[in-house]
Amino acid sequence: MTALSRQTLDRxxxxxxxxxxxxxxxxxxxxxxxVGGFHRAHQAMYLDALMNIGExxxxxxxxxxxxxxxxxxxxxxxxxxxxxxxVTKHADGHYEPRVIGSIVGYLFAPDDPExxxxxxxxxxxxxxxxxxxxxxYNFHHVTGEYDLTNAQVRHDLxxxxxxxxxxGLIVEALRRRRERGVAPFTVMSCDNIQxxxxxxxxxxxxxxxxxxxxxxxxxxxxxxxxNSMVDRITPVTTAADIEELQRRFEIEDRWPVVCEPxxxxxxxxxxxxxxxxxxxxDVQVVDDVMPYELMKLRLLNAxxxxxxxxxxxxxxxxxxxxxxxxxxxxxxxxxxxxxxxxTLRPVPGVDLDAxxxxxxxxxxxxxxxxxxxxxxxESSDRIPKWLLPVIREQLARDGDIQRSAAVVxxxxxxxxxxxxxxxxxxxxxxxxxxxxxxARDNRQWPTAFIENRQLFGDLADDERFRRAYLNALESLHAxxxxxxxxxxxxx
Numbered sequence: 484m485t486a487l488s489r490q491t492l493d494r495x496x497x498x499x500x501x502x503x504x505x506x507x508x509x510x511x512x513x514x515x516x517x518v519g520g521f522h523r524a525h526q527a528m529y530l531d532a533l534m535n536i537g538e539x540x541x542x543x544x545x546x547x548x549x550x551x552x553x554x555x556x557x558x559x560x561x562x563x564x565x566x567x568x569x570v571t572k573h574a575d576g577h578y579e580p581r582v583i584g585s586i587v588g589y590l591f592a593p594d595d596p597e598x599x600x601x602x603x604x605x606x607x608x609x610x611x612x613x614x615x616x617x618x619x620y621n622f623h624h625v626t627g628e629y630d631l632t633n634a635q636v637r638h639d640l641x642x643x644x645x646x647x648x649x650x651g652l653i654v655e656a657l658r659r660r661r662e663r664g665v666a667p668f669t670v671m672s673c674d675n676i677q678x679x680x681x682x683x684x685x686x687x688x689x690x691x692x693x694x695x696x697x698x699x700x701x702x703x704x705x706x707x708x709x710n711s712m713v714d715r716i717t718p719v720t721t722a723a724d725i726e727e728l729q730r731r732f733e734i735e736d737r738w739p740v741v742c743e744p745x746x747x748x749x750x751x752x753x754x755x756x757x758x759x760x761x762x763x764x765d766v767q768v769v770d771d772v773m774p775y776e777l778m779k780l781r782l783l784n785a786x787x788x789x790x791x792x793x794x795x796x797x798x799x800x801x802x803x804x805x806x807x808x809x810x811x812x813x814x815x816x817x818x819x820x821x822x823x824x825x826t827l828r829p830v831p832g833v834d835l836d837a838x839x840x841x842x843x844x845x846x847x848x849x850x851x852x853x854x855x856x857x858x859x860x861e862s863s864d865r866i867p868k869w870l871l872p873v874i875r876e877q878l879a880r881d882g883d884i885q886r887s888a889a890v891v892x893x894x895x896x897x898x899x900x901x902x903x904x905x906x907x908x909x910x911x912x913x914x915x916x917x918x919x920x921x922a923r924d925n926r927q928w929p930t931a932f933i934e935n936r937q938l939f940g941d942l943a944d945d946e947r948f949r950r951a952y953l954n955a956l957e958s959l960h961a962x963x964x965x966x967x968x969x970x971x972x973x974x
Contacts, residue, residue: 486735489564502584509543517614518546524742530585532764539759543587559737568739572850603656609756612671617864629689680710709751712776718853749775785869791858792893796964802853806846818886826876860911888951895932898922
């Protein structure tokens with residue numbers, strides 16, 4: 484068994500690809516917040532690919548952790564010289580391991596926020612990127628405005644040089660660069676939010692403006708916030724994944740990453756101080772990301788929501804199990820074809836029918852073992868961004884919303900906290916307590932869940948949506964998930 488480190492790269496199994504560049508020559512150019520599995524399977528992977536052809540050596544990544552749980556990632560990466568193994572799992576059982584070397588450091592912000600701020604204030608840092616999840620942008624889910632009542636945000640506004648949040652850290656670094664006459668870095672969101680760059684711009688500008696009106700105006704005017712669309716299924720690394728890497732390739736890696744073969748990144752070419760030549764490694768650098776992100780959010784992401792609650796209630800626990808069931812495949816394709824696709828814009832260079840077939844193949848990959856529990860998590864952040872826009876647009880055009888409304892009902896049924904056999908469901912959501920409290924009244928007050936205006940706005944006032952939702956919820960209670968899906972497919 485070989486413990487992964489800089490010193491052991493030349494002793495790894497010959498089937499394991501390793502960095503072909505001199506890592507000692509790599510210098511930081513990017514600070515990244517949220518070094519989880521997705522970032523390491525995606526942005527860090529693309530940079531490693533560039534470095535392997537002799538480019539972007541001045542774009543090394545310094546990771547930053549802000550949440551308490553991030554300390555474990557910092558410790559795991561530091562112990563192996565910030566190297567990790569990315570394992571691509573093919574549907575036929577073939578594993579493709581590759582050691583990634585583009586991350587060159589990691590700072591845990593609660594230990595030393597000043598070090599994080601000064602790292603970003605360094606003129607060498609030209610991009611600060613983010614994968615902080617949909618819930619990490621601190622905006623109200625109905626108004627879309629920056630939440631200045633957040634306790635940590637209030638702390639940062641009162642103590643701007645000792646911040647606790649991503650917003651406080653980044654804005655303070657921008658303030659120092661402005662004060663020192665250093666051009667601002669680009670803030671590059673890589674999160675699953677429609678118009679993620681525009682959302683980031685609104686939130687960071689609002690934080691800066693709350694500190695200083697002139698600083699806010701400078702951030703809005705001078706800082707670039709490119710939009711992007713990112714895509715790669717990256718399930719949570721399990722103990723079994725670590726053991727399998729050891730068994731197959733004799734690598735001891737404290738926190739490897741597993742992912743599917745498919746990867747896509749569509750990126751708006753809007754950067755303050757340049758960028759790596761991402762297009763060289765198949766990133767789609769475009770003028771307008773919106774058509775691609777709508778395609779992904781409303782087909783892939785919303786389809787995950789369409790399969791996950793129904794699938795879990797029907798007794799499945801993995802996405803591939805659901806997508807190897809012809810009934811659920813038919814349901815997903817009906818949702819995509821009848822309800823989601825009519826809300827999309829033309830997507831240059833993409834065959835939508837082929838894209839949808841590829842989605843089903845990706846979901847059905849048995850090697851990924853993406854858990855439905857992971858896909859069910861943080862629904863209150865996901866459903867309003869991925870599925871409710873489809874419902875609203877279809878209502879406006881008098882289109883079909885039966886399947887989308889049924890997905891909302893399946894979420895409400897899931898939030899009751901017990902499956903159809905009475906076994907408890909562990910709900911993972913920032914609004915867990917209020918959602919479960921409301922959902923427990925589903926039988927006595929069946930519209931209670933959708934009358935939560937914080938999440939649904941005025942949708943409960945629409946008679947067509949109410950009727951479709953109530954029909955699905957009643958069916959889920961009376962006949963169960965599978966029979967409900969069967970009836971929807973039969974339509």
